[in-house]
Amino acid sequence: MSTNTASSSAATAGSGDSSGARKNSKRPKYSKFTQQELPACKPILTPGWVISTFLIVSVIFIPLGVISLFASQDVVEIVDRYDNDCIPTPARTNKVAYIQGGGDKACNRTLRVTKRMKQPVYVYYQLENFYQNHRRYVKSRSDSQLRSPKYENQISACKPEDDVGGQPIVPCGLIAWSLFNDTYTLSRNNTRLAVNKKGIAWKSDKEHKFGNKVFPKNFQKGNLIGGATLDPNISLSEQEDLIVWMRTAALPTFRKLYGKIETDLEIGDTIDVLLQNNYNTYSFSGKKKLVLSTTSWLGGKNDFLGIAYLTVGGICFFLALAFTIMYLVKPRRLGDPSYLSWNRNPGGR
């Protein structure tokens, strides 16, 4: 039989095919990517990992918490709410009428220093229930106008405080219009404490966002006076009260820097504050507070960070303990095949 020759001829034909095939082989090229064999780290949350992660977190967090708590404790803060007290008792039935009426609204407050306050001591005013973050309010400003006299007419966003009789208001918008206008005069033992109102705004605002060639125009000339007036002869970049005010607050309770006292305040000092209670928060029952505070490297008196760090660190420590106990009491062998669902329930689900 000549089968052999046939098979050999078939074999040569086959090899010819395969060499041809090699040329246009569709065999995919090997690469780690296409074969999904990229080197990878495969973390498994073994109890060891879990416990040690908790321990590490607690080891880092507890000291940080202690540090921030200490920083916060260092800060001395005096808070005085005056919105109610500064209304003369007879006028308290209708505070809004009082505040909107004319006349002198001076008010005297006395603060007692209970702990030594190293200079600089910062003077803040704190408003509550004041929606400086209201959508209508936040957008009612013109950054270009504040920056350069060229853009004086860019007031489209400023409604309803955009112009007076066709003349653009500089600075326009609700924010500027409602500029805070209570004033504080502080004195200690009848000597006036100088309140430095320079350097209370962020430098970037002062130098870039508020132009030194932009001067207030037509400001508070409308039918309603919203708040403080501005000296038309001082450029906006020097009007730091305005700059601070216009960095709108995130929440309806907020503090704004009023100025700083550059002398130390000693324990037992009494500080007399003569304030002009002009700003109307009474119509929406907003609170007004005067705050004197020192700062630490971390900022003002705020225990939140420290407590949060300590709590989290503590919880992690506790969890580490709990997991360790659990590990000892009810250990699960790693990779125990009896945990596999098809072994637990041989019938299969």
Added chain:
Amino acid sequence: MARPGGLSVDSSATNHLRAPSRTVTLGRIQPQAPTFRTVYCNDRDSIFPVRFKGNSISTTKYNVFTFLPKGLFEQFRRIANIYFLGISCLSMTPISPVNPITNVAPLSMVLLVSLIKEAFEDWKRFQNDMSINNSSVEVLQDQQWINIPWRKLQVGDIIKIKKDGFFPADLLFLSSTNSDGICYVETANLDGETNLKIRKALERTWDYLTSEKASEFKGEIQCEQPNNSLYTFTGNLIEEKQTLPLSPDQLLLRGCSLRNTEYIVGAVIFTGHETKVMMNAMNAPSKRSTLEKKLDKLIITIFCALVIMCLIGSIGCAIVTDRDHDYLGLHKTDWEYRNGMTIAFFTFFTLVTLFSTIIPISLYVSIEMIKFIQSTQYINRDLHMYHAETNTPASARTSNLNEELGQVEYIFSDKTGTLTRNLMEFFKCSIGGISYGCGITEIERGIAQRDGLKIQEEQRSTGAIREKGFNFDDPRLMRGGWRNEPNPDLCKEFFRCLAICHTVLPEGDESPDKIVYQAASPDEAALVTAAKNFGFFFYRRTPTMVYVRESHTEQMGKIQDMSYEILNVLEFNSTRKRQSVVCRFPNGRLVLYCKGADTVIFERLAYGMDEVRKVTGQHLEHFGSSGLRTLCLAYTDLNPEAYDSWNEKFIQAKSALRDREKKLDEVAELIEKDLILIGSTAIEDKLQEGVPTCIETLSRAGIKIWVLTGDKMETAINIAYACNLINNDMKQFIISSETDAIREAEERGNQVEIARVIKEEVKKELKKSLEEAQRYLHTVAGPKLALVIDGKCLMYALDPTLRVALLNLSLNCTSVVCCRVSPLQKAQVTSLVRKGAKKITLSIGDGANDVSMIQAAHVGVGISGMEGMQAVMASDFAIAQFRFLTDLLLVHGRWSYLRICKVVMYFFYKNLTFTLTQFWFTFRTGFSGQRFYDDWFQSLYNVFFTALPVIVLGLFEKDVSASLSKRYPELYREGIRNSFFKWRVVAVWASSAVYQSLVCYIFVTASAFDGKNSSGKIFGLWDVSTMVFTCLIIAVNMRILLMSNSITRWHYITVGGSIAAWLLFAFVYCGIMTPRDRNENVYFVIYVLMSTFYFYFTLLLVPVVALLADFIYQGVERWFVPYDYQIVQEIHRHEPDSSNADQLEIANELTPEEARSYAISQLPREISKHTGFAFDSPGYESFFASQLGIYAPQKAWDVARRASMRSRPKTPKKN
């Protein structure tokens, strides 16, 4: 049939030609146009005014002009995009708190990416079209064959196609180099059938073969309008005033190729999109994955959450908004603040715009990108799924369904070409009670492997012959070795029986190497080939004679030509299950050779054969359990007188007008008796490589496999055995139409009656089986169940009244075999499970008959690399081998599912977290809808600061390696159970989002209240929001690392990169002033923040606290309720991840329970009762039948045998 007027042909002639052909259309059926087309051949001038369509095809979706409008339209059909378009429009209005850029930027980004993807895909289609349009064809011009590209071909052109060339258009076949004007075509591209079809040109046109002659051809063709019916064609050729009818026999369809013919000449009738194959081209129904549908539900839920949030906000705003806040300037104007209702109304839309980020806009485009890369880079390029022999890599034809592959619960498989290679090989035999053949079948190998036995390597003897149809090795029989066996005479009878008792036609050269056997079933061809290799070479057949060249019969090495006169052929049919031939030897000896099923042969054996019968029976069982198809051979010597008297009866029966078949059967019974058992043959229906292992793996994965086949029940059961789908431990329910009651009814012949009886029977059977099945289910260790049902019963079982019972029964069965089913039934069964049981289904098949099933299932898989393309064209995934399903499902599918789930969950989480911080803030702004974040922060959050890590997650996430996925197929069940996309999982992520947003918001705002840094300056809104945003970016990005099981360097790069990108962006964006009227809210904010210690303290605290809860959750979950994959991870935590790990011993890891069940499985089983009889293939028919005038159902396109039958009788006459 209404025929167009003006045709002078006798329409009955064409009708006659068409009568037996089935009308098969693969796509939508189009009504035939009432008019006809006239083609003037070889005459471009007269054709020109008609303006038939050109031959260039285009499958692109767009062109340069329609791309933008059409592409955008496609994009906006997606509900999420419409939503964002609406939001973008809203954000242009004054009620919007955000700049339009916030919503327009992400939307345009998403649209851009999608459009680029569309353009890229369309470009590929265009290039593909171009390469087809530009392939060249020889066309007749000025008496010469000139090469022109396909696209320039016109109707009426005369073209020449060489051997193995493809037809560029639908052609009228004029002439061929073969005598008799025939040519062979392969239609695999159309219907997947691989056997060659014969086309025959009209005798009149045979001469137009050379260019000179062909240019003289001036015919006019009148034919039907283009339509999509592949198997019909009517028309007339009018040449020299003669009208000749045309039939499908003269039509060569585009897409087919020419075989075994040097070249042919044809005239173009239909071109381009008007060709039948193109008319059949249908857009596969676009499928969406189940996960994506669930995702829609999630999106709707999110949308509801959005509406609720906005309602809360708007009601709050209506209550809180107060003219007393005079600094808001409300008293001066405005219509929108007129009263509570208007405030609420407008605030609602304000808030919708503000919270729009809750719906993850980039989710769809990200998922699409991930899936696209998964399918093009992973599935298409997986070396594990590359089949070297056919040079076919796997191919994902759609990228929509990757994750669906991870949830498949039911697989519907075709048999032929999918499970098996449709390659019958003579493998073993038993002669006179001695078993021959030393091969080991795939199934034996599988069983041995399961039992942990080592298989000795097969050692083929030197003289072993391996050819198509023959894979037998035993030196005792080869090369005349049988002469030394105990029973040489029986061996001789065995071989003669193989060489004589069949209906095979030899074709081609009469030498052993070159002869080609044309047989109705490959089994027959294999048997005759076996005879050839044993030295009984059947080389010629005339209607009355069979010629066999016998070797070694008289003495070793001697060859002699023998001619046997065939006196009668007793046909095979499914009731007889046997076939006999009465032949007369040259020396006058009268012998009846018979082959058939063991049961029918054993009944008819002569007395005293018990010993041989018993031994042979054992062999048969052994063969059967090895998955082999068996036949018993027997013979009997006939007494001439007895034969003559019988023959008279036979001739009478044959000429009977009524009940001819029945009478023939009865007559056959008279002579087929007192048989002497020779032995049995065992043919291996070659399974595709690795099928049993694959099926076993898949069933361990919780996937149920159904075999749907057109084959007969015996064959189907056989294959089911061979594939491990059914074994003898299983309880089998067999619902067959081959019962006595049904047969009786059928004999009475009343159609209505038959239907009623079958339905009753089926109902009874179903009910009985169902009861029994339920009884087994309640027992603890009941056997596994299997259902076998045939097509006729299935037709009734699918009836609405019985459907529920069928579904209940079949869902309880581990494997189901449906045999004798039509393509339509395949689809019906698939949708029964898909719709009835709401399970995810996958269909796999290779041929045109599987198309409907492939399209009906959730996922359609086509077997590629074979000849047929129809299944592949309709499929969603194409693989070369059934066994690649393991990789496709267990590796790619499972990972895709896992990845997409994680990606979706992460998107949901990150957008919810982001939006919730905004929501909490809204409570503190008097519900005014003030935005918390800068516009650009918000718009880039999704597309820039958190986009890449999640894509990396979607690409590289791996719970366990590929080899472990295959080693623990059970892991796949997590996908079937949908463990990773349940509402419970959503809830966990949602609470995580709530927690994290609260932490980010409250921690930062609470600690940012008073003066920060030692100069006592105060933060504003934008400082705080930028701080929150920074914490959020870090927490959300780090969350990716926490949820990843496998962290590559790309994770680090993208996570680090995203955070760095945010910081970089912040530095640049906060550092610049633009001259336009823009609120420079965040000017310098980041620098201000970074000048304080507060920034760093918060940055450490907040993300850690935010992630702590998730960390604890994950730790506890792994500890107390671990997922399966987590255990597997732990088991193999020290192993390097490599694909070589496949070979690891599993036995080492056995638990006691496993070990016990393993031991039980090794105990000897009840001896198999399955003997593996199978002897048919669909469309089994005899050419004798048609010769004798007995009606046999014919296939539409005749097989090659018919043509050779016509020509064959001429040969002896000429001689």
